Amino acid sequence: MPLPEKNTIWPPIHPAIRSDMEDWAAWFSANPDRLAYRYLNRHRDNSRFGPPANRPSTYRGGWVGRVARWFWGEPTPLGEKRANLHMPLARDIARTSSDLMYSEPPTLKVTTKATQARLEDLMDLGMKRTLIASGETGSALGGSYLRIVWDDEISDRPWISVVHADGAAPEFAHGDRLRAVTFWTVIESDGQRIVRHLERHEPGVILHAVYEGNELNLGKVRDLAEFRQTENLLPHRDLKIGKRLAVSYVPNTMVAPDWRDIPGAAGLGTSDYQGAEPFLSAIDETYTSWMRDIRLARSRIIVPSSFLVNQGPGMGAAWEDREVYAPMNVPPTSDQQITLNQFAIRHEEHRATIEELVGKVIRNAGYSGGTFGDDSSGPAVTATEIKARNARSMSTRARKTELGATGIADIAEVLLMLEASGMFPGVRGVEVERPDVVFQDSVQDDIKTLAETAALMKQAEAASVETMVALLHPDWDQRDQQAEVDRILKQSGRLVEDPLLLGADRPQFGDDGDGREDESDAETDDEDADAAQ
Structure with missing residues (x-):
């Protein structure tokens, strides 16, 4: 479908999805003011514009008041300053999720040398930090988009950027296949007048348009050339990528339990905060009570x-x-x-309550408590012990890397298709190939420990060279490990080449440089064959 017509209701997202994403965005921001504003205005369709709503129900007691507000939705009494404290656990979860996946960036591997060099340049020139940002926003909002962009004033080659899930209207086919997506960006806003730039991706096509409207309506269509941010964009751009999109979606999970009954929401994934919002609110309430005890004591x-x-x-x-x-x-x-x-400070009760609530939030996100602990002062432990303590976190990381590998491979392949199509004259030698995305082991023993283990195994004659190379380099694929084994054997003089396998490299029968076949040549070949036997 084309870009929306004028005076279209915006955004075209189910209210339940929009409301949940706004809640998660408020927790992800770690901003007490934004949290208070969000929970005071949760009934609104869009909470970023307009004055706070005055709801009498939030001042009432009983069940009416409890339903109308959470801790961050309680109004501050007139004449008092807000004393609510916020623990940024939600942001810590998003950062930890990204660190587990991308603190050691994945490797993109192809067979063509020029293409491999291009992918390595792509990672070094910005894609590493793009993936880190994608991991954080994906954990918080349920997913993130990787989009191909290019600007002749910045670079002669395209690159990959990240788009947050709450700034996109996706369309999925067969549940989880991204068929099209529309991104929007607010260019100008004065509280009532809002100018939006819409960028729609369809198979092989990118569409651009600018609309001037209000908070809930796109309004009228404006010319792209009227705004500095869009003056160099073409309304319609055909790409030589077939039925592919110049964007891919990386979901945080494959299932969104709370959205299963919403059409088109099956492929979105869900946030690590989903279901834990009451506990996050309770943590802040407990910390505020703890600090109140200190003030009163x-x-x-x-x-x-x-x-x-x-x-x-x-x-x-x-x-x-x-x-x-x-x-x-x-x-x-x-x-x-x-x-x-002097009043007593109930520090033990507050501490135990907070630890219990934090543990529930972390488990809800799929992580082990040790992943968020500070074990720097404790005794040194091996990688095996760390993995055993953080088994839940490791399984969650493995699940997320499977989802991330597909999205990264998709967008990298399309980028190679664009560069090989001739759109960028400065690109040469790049061939279209789907890369293998290899994630590094997030927890590894130091090289000294591994080397000592390999030396003991060699001394006991309990392992082959292949086993020791695999022990020292578990992140290498089988081909690289075998090449390293061959180099070690060759340097140590233990690599004995089979003469029968060298027949193709030796002079053939009758070829002694004189161009004739004679009896001496035949006798020499027979003697070599007998010696080989």
Whole structure:
């Protein structure tokens, strides 16, 4: 389908999906102001524009008030400052998810030397950080898009950028196959007037248009040349990539349990926060209660007002340290002349509650608690012990890398198709080939430990050269490992070439350089054959 017509309702996304993504985006931002604004305005279709809504139900008690607000939706009483604290656990989960996948970037492997060099340049010139950003936003919003872009003023070659899931309207075929997608970017906004740039990807085609409307409506179509951000874009661009898209989608999960009944939402995936939002809110509420205990537990010395020393007209009165005393109208004949008062700080109860809630959020995201712990001060452990402690995190990482490998291979192959099509004159020698995406092992033993293990195995004659090379280089494929074995054997003099296999490289019968076949040549060949036997 083409770009939308004027005065189209926007965005064309199911309200439940839009609402969930806005919730996750607020948690991902780690901004208390944004969280408070979001949960005060959750009934609105779009929470980024317009003043906060005044809902009387949030001030009511009982079940009505509890349903109308969460912790971050509670209004601050008039005349008081907000004391709510926020623990950025949601952002930490997104960052950790990305680190597990892309802290050691994957390797793109092809057979053609020039194409391999191009893919390595692509990774070194920006795709590594693109994948890190894709991993973070995908964890938070349920997925991310990898899009091919090019700009002659910046580079003579295309590159790959990331688009967040809450800025796209996808169309899936057969559940999880991306058939088309429309991205939008807000170019200008003054609160009422909103100018959007729409970029639609269809098989072999990219479409661009600019609309001027309001918060919920695209409005009228404007000329691309009227805005600096779009003046160099063509409304319609045909690409020589067949039925492929110049964009791929990397879902965070293959199943979105809460959206199964929504048409077209099966392939979106879901956030690591899905289902854990009440616990994230409870963590912040517990931290706020903990800090409130600390504020209220300040030491106080209650003394009669008559004990205070008059400082003079207009200067007040004091009794020793003004920071700790509290004057009270205590009768002089009272037995309680000076009273020490300090409330207890329930730190153990708060700490245990927070640890329990944090554990539930982490498990809900599919990770082990040790993945988020600080074990730097403990004794050194091996990679096997680390993997055993973080088995849940490792299985989640393996599942996500399977989804990421497909999306990365798709977009890299299309980029090679564009470069081989002649669109970029400066590109030469690149051939179209689908790369193998190899993710590195996120937890490895140091090379010293591995070398000592290999030396002990060699001393005990308990392992072959092939086994020791595989132990030292587990991230290499079988072909690279075998090449390393051959080099080791050749350098040590243990690589004995089979003379029978060298017959094709030796002079053939009758070929002694004189161009004639004679008896001496035949006798020499017979002697060589007998020696070989």
